[in-house]
Amino acid sequence: MLKVAILGGSGYTGIELLRILSRHKSVKVEAVTSRQYKGRDVTEIFPSLRGFYDGLKFMEPADFSGIDAGFFFCAMPHGSSMEAVPGLLKNGNRVVDLSADFRIKQEKVYEEWYGAEHKAKGLLKDAVYGLPELYREKIKDAALVANPGCYPTGAILALAPLIKQGVIAAGSIVIDSKSGVSGAGRTPALETSFAEVTEGFRAYKVASHRHTPEMEEILGDICGKAVTVTFTPHLLPVERGILSTVYAGIKKPAKTPIKTPTKTNDLIESFSSFYRDEPFVRICPAGTLPNIRDVRGSNFCDIGLVKDERAGRVIAISAIDNLTKGASGQAVQNMNIMCGFNETEALDVPPL
Amino acid sequence: MLKVAILGGSGYTGIELLRILSRHKSVKVEAVTSRQYKGRDVTEIFPSLRGFYDGLKFMEPADFSGIDAGFFFCAMPHGSSMEAVPGLLKNGNRVVDLSADFRIKQEKVYEEWYGAEHKAKGLLKDAVYGLPELYREKIKDAALVANPGCYPTGAILALAPLIKQGVIAAGSIVIDSKSGVSGAGRTPALETSFAEVTEGFRAYKVASHRHTPEMEEILGDICGKAVTVTFTPHLLPVERGILSTVYAGIKKPAKTPIKTPTKTNDLIESFSSFYRDEPFVRICPAGTLPNIRDVRGSNFCDIGLVKDERAGRVIAISAIDNLTKGASGQAVQNMNIMCGFNETEALDVPPL
Amino acid sequence: MLKVAILGGSGYTGIELLRILSRHKSVKVEAVTSRQYKGRDVTEIFPSLRGFYDGLKFMEPADFSGIDAGFFFCAMPHGSSMEAVPGLLKNGNRVVDLSADFRIKQEKVYEEWYGAEHKAKGLLKDAVYGLPELYREKIKDAALVANPGCYPTGAILALAPLIKQGVIAAGSIVIDSKSGVSGAGRTPALETSFAEVTEGFRAYKVASHRHTPEMEEILGDICGKAVTVTFTPHLLPVERGILSTVYAGIKKPAKTPIKTPTKTNDLIESFSSFYRDEPFVRICPAGTLPNIRDVRGSNFCDIGLVKDERAGRVIAISAIDNLTKGASGQAVQNMNIMCGFNETEALDVPPL
């Protein structure tokens, strides 16, 4: 049994890690830290877990050096992660970091968007971006995996096959995403309180959300040149789920020797082929589209495709559970890959 | 007191008309028809209205020829409206039609998207598109007003100032709209049942929704040339409200002598000026964005603006209540204009 | 125009007062105080009110002595109200206090349940409990009206006719209430955040909620003897509304000369007669039951009745909007009565 520890386990990604790992055959959760809840029973704070972690108590985060574990999930806020990770790695542990701290390779971009100097620059080049559908081979050997942001996971998976084919017109990408409230974290705030959210819907951080450079860097890495996107996140009155509606203009055939996807069915075929061996990507059959309900509580990313022939645009729509494929599920998938477990272990369950 | 009648009053637009008209000083609802509920008390079907329409019963639709009313709201399904309206007008009545039947001037476009021959082509050229912010003067004298669709209302108001200025790059418009469930009507269906909708979110009729040609025709009318848009509607797990996130590329300055809006604040100023005298359009101050909650139950259209300077795109976001400004409220606004009442009568109340 | 002021106007009862008063013909809101938001525009904090209170700013609460108003709504937390009210009254103003501070006549009961000494005991005997259906005549002449709690309003109206008739068996009353989240106030807290409330339902403060003694005192006042109730509040995943399902055993006929209600229809008749002249109480016809949706945003209290003949129990179910009839609407109704306005002014609108 692999002993794992969760640093910063009192947020929604923490409880989701605990929920998933309770089903894992080869893993034992040895420790969970939380400044806020230190010394209290995990099941007192998360009563849904009663019967699964009885006896486990939240530890003081500062004590993690004494944890007898070989694998760490770092679920701390960005800024804190980059202070903790170097110490963890030194002891020979392997780490999946769920914060933004190691996702962006260009430290200047990080510092511009996150407004703070990076404190572990030396680790940036070795950290692997934990999107298995694109970087599985690198993840296998990584000591440090930077778990992707929730919005980038869904948006990149909806764009990757097109980007790789090189058929998207420059500057034409618009990513219109809608996320459930759990994405905003567990700290109480007026704008995420029930009476402010129910029966409401709004955009926020339009064209200025920090996941923008993360998307652009990875999309650029796929196609080998700079990519600029317009990204608008919205807040949905649901607990879990992100639906990203992604628009991309298609290059005029004259300008590209590559066969361009001219029909919806071509798109579906092309995506199905691209993701043929992926256990967690499901391409919707023609005439159907993804719904965040159909991936709830699961590690799936469902993708639907439509060609707007009148306007010459592809519309690719992806649905994920922001806490599972968008965070903790993907983190466990990465751990499975890093540790040689079956990649779907603890994750092969249908959505609720 | 003007006597009004509502044809097809058992749907959500019907009850919304009744709700609004109960506050109207100069109007009396003389009759409401419904095939489904004929002979039953209005307040039995809509208990929220108890105390406001006691004694009023739904009539058989076929009997409307005997209704002693001078003004008709036609809230019947498209197809039925174009059969009823000619008869109503012959008797010298004035009509606001809430169906799609008289919105699209080009009968071929209607027939292509609605899949049926138009049966009252002769009325198409005289019917006025009932968006007061654009066509108020024509509405004043119209006998027949075609009340705009819910999606077009919000989308057109978000685009009109830019379209009029001629600064939008051809083919660059993407309209990503999210609507509450009441927009799907009151007829029970699996896909709008609570247990299928709650905690869900999905797109539907991507690049094929019938409101597309309506938007394109009116936007084309504003700028005097053909406009093509990509339009994606989504179903929100809320009762009321449409938020439309509208993306438009801005022409390169070289190509236009007109001063292009280069900053968010310029956009806000320009929109504020365009809608200066409009009682129901509210432009959000810098740093704030619309929320469908803030217009719920009201006739307001709130518009927020952001310039994505990195990508050279404008993002204009509008919020309306689909049953009020998107249907029955706008219908009453049109009636007020047609009948010389104060335009805001019965509509000048804050959102819930 | 009566000038009114709202003390503590930044909570949900504050915005609801502003929403209702914007429609009031004879009233002008002169001032609104808020410690949290002092100096900021009311419409910046509550964007739904844009266009109705432009220019009005929140004032520092301590400055209210300088407010030029003749009528005050005190919407401050309990404890603070009893410090402010004596000063307001001294200046000859009239006051509706929305806190719990003047609802309970027995200061010992107050101190036991609220855990603090009462600081304005001298006002207790003159404060009138502001439930117009029971105390209208006293309200007319009152300088200080204690606006009822949200739960007591619905529960007392569901029980009053039976209590007055003296047919309820001693010790048999169970009040099972379910409230929307806005009842918990606007201060952010984990237990009222969206991601914790949606798709959830739970009881809280079982048999220990502070509204219990308020109900018992008023019910006792109606029948002239002590009444004990079991009261269980629950949190509903909705914004607004309280449904109270009230159970009461009926005395055996032998023990009472009064005709006992033996059938559902008798109950409906008896309640309809009791509330015949009440503008805001609606008794549901046989076969129908109240729904919080049908009173949303309105000042109505809908009551449905069923006799469980097998078990010898009456089940009386009341629905109110906790922010309207349960708080601010009732406060305006009380002001209307105190000031000689039409009792339904600003309140005679259908629910949303």
Next chain:
Amino acid sequence: MLKVAILGGSGYTGIELLRILSRHKSVKVEAVTSRQYKGRDVTEIFPSLRGFYDGLKFMEPADFSGIDAGFFFCAMPHGSSMEAVPGLLKNGNRVVDLSADFRIKQEKVYEEWYGAEHKAKGLLKDAVYGLPELYREKIKDAALVANPGCYPTGAILALAPLIKQGVIAAGSIVIDSKSGVSGAGRTPALETSFAEVTEGFRAYKVASHRHTPEMEEILGDICGKAVTVTFTPHLLPVERGILSTVYAGIKKPAKTPIKTPTKTNDLIESFSSFYRDEPFVRICPAGTLPNIRDVRGSNFCDIGLVKDERAGRVIAISAIDNLTKGASGQAVQNMNIMCGFNETEALDVPPL
């Protein structure tokens, strides 16, 4: 591998059975019938299951005689089940019936409440009521298990320890239950459509719901004498979950030699002891209460207890997922017991 079949698999209990059984190590779903969907892929109708039942198609119900399975889940409507079950049993199969047809032993009570003659009376005495916490030993050997109703499951588990102790005063039981919308089934209806349910709450079938006699029969069986309850179901705006708030008066000590539970802590201890060995009943620690969120998607029944010492009443609150412990989860639990599998197989996962 045990081959199982699901008759009537197109409702919410059908998909829930499929969801749960996909995790079962020792079971293979051989066939699913559905009149509505015959011939169509299961995953076309339930896209959340894509990847789990690819290739499985709904069969015509009439064909089940040819199904090669040894175990049947009958998820057909009541009335249809009693026609199908005798044939299934004749072939030596074992059956869990999820309808109401075999729950009530007294055929007259069935016929009175369900308004139809029972067509398989001969099976009533051998059918075992499938509440493992009370009837586990009988279930082991049963050929036919009548799976309990959703409301009775939660209500009976909240009352059983007290009923068994004999401390409840006669005629004092009130069961106030609140259920999610999935309990109403998957057939579209106006009263369960999203726009009618969201932000709403109401009671229905007050004192007349068909689960009443089921509760009374089982409670009577526990204590050996007739029990009458008042039962009020309500419709919650959530997808899944039932919270039952159960009130029971406690006999005066004089009247019973048994030690009566006088404090909340005594109740908790007594319930914890009663359910000590039960894998799916969790008693809430003092100071905490159940929430339907904490059992969502799981087979748990959480129970919280409070003594209202002022009124001499016990308040026992139970939470279940109506589709899991209230239907399909319990059905699988029964199958596990009947077939000698580990009782928690496929059910030992934390709630979502």
